[in-house]
Amino acid sequence: MELWKKTLSSLRDAVEPYDYKHWIAPVQVERLDESRRELVLTVPDDTHGRWLEEHFMTEIKKALHALTQSDYAVSFTTAEALPAALAEAVAPAIAPRAPRESALLVAPVASVATAATASPDLIDRYRFGSFVDGPTNQFAMSAARAVADHPGTLYNPLFIFGGVGLGKTHLLHAVGHAVRGKNPSARVSYVTSEQYVNDLIMGIQRNEMNQFRARYRDDCDVLLVDDIQFFAGKDRSQEEFFHMFNTLHSAHKQMVLTCDSLPQSIPLMEDRLKSRLQWGLIADIKPPGFETRVAILRRKAEADGVILPDEVAMVVARYVTQNVRELEGALMRIVAMANMLRRPLDVEITHQALGNIIGKTLERIAPDAVLRAVCVEYKVSAGDIKGPRRHRNITVPRQIAMYLVRELTDESLPQIGAFFGGRDHSTVINSLKRVEAMRDANPEIRVQIDRIRRSLRD
């Protein structure tokens, strides 16, 4: 028994957590004979045993070998009877169609639950209208809109990739809503690749592969598959997906896929599938820039009926930079804290709320630090910036310095004016507007501003 426990713990590291949970963890030791190097494992049913044999036997033997330095003969036997409680728990869901009851009742409980919802409906708020676009996600959004308007004709598949929490799932649902909105009879299937894999496993276990294939090939016009990196290392799923892809593609049915990386960089993925994934259009999403982050916060606050002061939006956007989900989470937390403590939604409470999630006290950036960074970027002196000179070489850095002090510190407009050589607060407002215009018109300025921001954060 001790040996099997150790084997389990090395298998846990060697295989995908999902596989471990569903295929390895349910296995029990029937008999272990260390002198004869024999191990007999009890599996829930034959299919489970065959699956283990095909996919995990090498890993199991390898783990045993590493622990004992000898080769074990491993075989499987099926459980005689199912514990009554488990049978009861899963029976109502699947028993009526079961040709072989005992085998079916022991299907992993989790997959029974998810298989029932192969095409869960779309999340209502994930629509194009609530998606804030900016330079880092515009291309993906336009492409998604285009395929939603003309499914199956422009780019097939549309492949959207990017890091976590950047809006891939949001866009995928938005495509589904838009297609249905235009054509209510369109059959749109949204599925996560995890659900696809679960469905496939159920199809195999129940001997219902025809239904499985029909669901994804014949019964849908637009197929949306989320997070296909989950297919990595799952050969059978990749094979099914490959054939499904070919069928849908030649029938001009639109596919939109999301992934956390480029097709060619997905590990343990068949080459022929990777090449199919590149047939259509590939669009990436990167973390949004500062202005987009502020706009997302405003949009979110508006949707939730929260009045969000600009300063607060700026502080949040300044600190949460890599992930829109966290950005939204930060806002929720601040609003909750202000409500609970009956305090106004201001910079003070923001610092208090965010200090905890980020795990460090937020440092306030001093106007002097911003000024220094601007001087370094533009090779001008602080005296020039604060002084009266009106040459373009000075006025542009001066305006940008004001803009960044406004963005990065908690100074008020009059305070900023005073800091920059006693200027009027309306001068400051004009400068902010000028910078916004320059930033939109001139990519070089945008790069410079970003570089200054980064230099202040590091």
Ligand code: ADP
């Ligand atoms: P991913 O699938 O890339 O991990 P999600 O689509 O789940 O990310 O997005 C995480 C959260 O951030 C969702 O609540 C989503 O609505 C929101 N979100 C992401 N990008 C944007 C955006 N550009 N505009 C508005 N909300 C966004």
Ligand code: MG
């Ligand atoms: Mg997602």
